Amino acid sequence: MTTIPPADQPLLDREPTKADIRRWQQYLADERAEGAIYRELANRRDGEERTILLGLAEAEKRHEMHWLSLLGDHANDRRRPSARRILLRFLARHFGSVFVLALAQRSEGNSPYAADQDATRTMAADELIHEEVIRGLAIRGRNRMSGNFRAAVFGANDGLVSNLALVLGIGATGVANSVVLFTGIAGLLAGALSMGAGEFVSVRSQRELLSASKPTQITLSAAPELDINANELVLVYRARGMSKEDAEHRAAERLGYFACDCNPTFSLQPELQEEEEDEFETTGSAWGAAGSSFLFFASGAVIPILPYLFGMGGTPAIITSTILVGIALLMTGGIVGLLSGASPLKRGIRQLAIGLGAAAVTYVLGLLFGTSVA
Incomplete structure (x- = not known):
């Protein structure tokens, strides 16, 4: 019966060959370089983007520890990262632009871990997720x-x-x-x-x-004079693309008229007087x-x-x-x-x-x- 290794620990039932060791050393060098790239990018950002990039760097650190554990003493023989990662680190250090994120996205998408028996399934899944994370950050820059x-x-x-x-x-x-x-x-x-x-x-x-297509705030000023029973405010929201049920619910919120055991009120709730916002193409x-x-x-x-x-x-x-x-x-x-x-x-x-x-x-x-x- 074949034993399936846990997701975070592959089963090594053989002595590593020289080719294995060289491959692991290259993986180690690349993981270290990728972690450095994300830290360089994080140093040029703040807020949520910085936190995300540091989280990616931490994930690369976990991958680095995996290859260190497999290599043992052979980890002391350092190899150079791939040319792509050397270039990415240089660009991240000196520019930190959307171009670096686009290149990093392609790098994560070309990860060999899915086909390598010595990489864990968790690591392979991490790389797939990293590509989507970088894609999201790159989209912000592109926008x-x-x-x-x-x-x-x-x-x-x-x-x-x-x-x-x-x-x-x-x-x-x-x-x-x-x-x-x-x-x-x-x-x-x-x-x-x-x-x-x-x-x-x-x-x-x-x-x-x-601008002409953006909803106005006329509904807020006209709402107090509307007939609650007719409630034409529902028609406004249906014209904006809502279903009949959603439109009725939104109109009830706007008028402060909710289905409950209490008496309905006819005053606009202060917290509901926010401006209608729609996302438009940049x-x-x-x-x-x-x-x-x-x-x-x-x-x-x-x-x-x-x-x-x-x-x-x-x-x-x-x-x-x-x-x-x-x-x-x-x-x-x-x-x-x-x-x-x-x-x-x-x-x-x-x-x-x-x-x-x-x-x-x-x-x-x-x-x-x-x-x-x-």
Whole structure:
């Protein structure tokens, strides 16, 4: 009969091999590094987030003790943590940003404990839970930066792709380098102004729409004059999406009219006169979004024309522009991947393929147009 070890103590029915010891030593080094990462992040935060991060560090300490007990004297032979954890600790110590949490989320999600017989089931479950904890903390950071950051990322990406496509399309026709340069500058200014204005109108309109949809406090001032028997206050709450039963209960609370053996009262309870609060999507400020969109579009759009600004022309300038924009697209795609908890490499490659694909179409059109004109 097979003996199943307790959740917190695996059964070792063999002598550890050299491979076992090396693996355990690596686990130990990684657990120590992860604990240090969470402590570094906690030092840059306060309140509830600090408490959560210190709790994660304490859990990593328990995992560390597990590997110490298995290693015995072999624990004295220290190994370096993985390159990912070294990078995470550096970023946590010097930045402590949402990017670190996004990377830590991926690290916890790739834990090998579930498939390792020497790790306890509790440890494997801990790592799964840690991923969700880090995801929750990362979401807080993403929400704080979602408004203006969204405008910045998309503005930079649009600037890169649209101006590269414009420069390549015009350059392929064989016109003078000065024409390509001024066309690129015009595209930069026109696109940046358009993006800024469009983002301002979009965010302002969205905020106005949300404001118009937010419930008012008219129910509090009108409630004392309502007919209790008709109680049209119920209709207000049903219009807001409540069921009939929930609406009746909320109306009774508002009016102080409760089903009980006592006589009902018709006075609003002071503790129930709080403002109705609804959670709306974070939109950021209209001016902030417009400014971010303008500046980041311009910063992206200037990259394709850099070779022309430095006197290059012809095919070398086109190749240089494409390489520079390709690097920038990989970076912006990787950043979006990090923030979304996805693979930075995959997101970067996807961004690169989309951007260069769009530019290639205009380049081919430019070649065809230049040939037909010639």
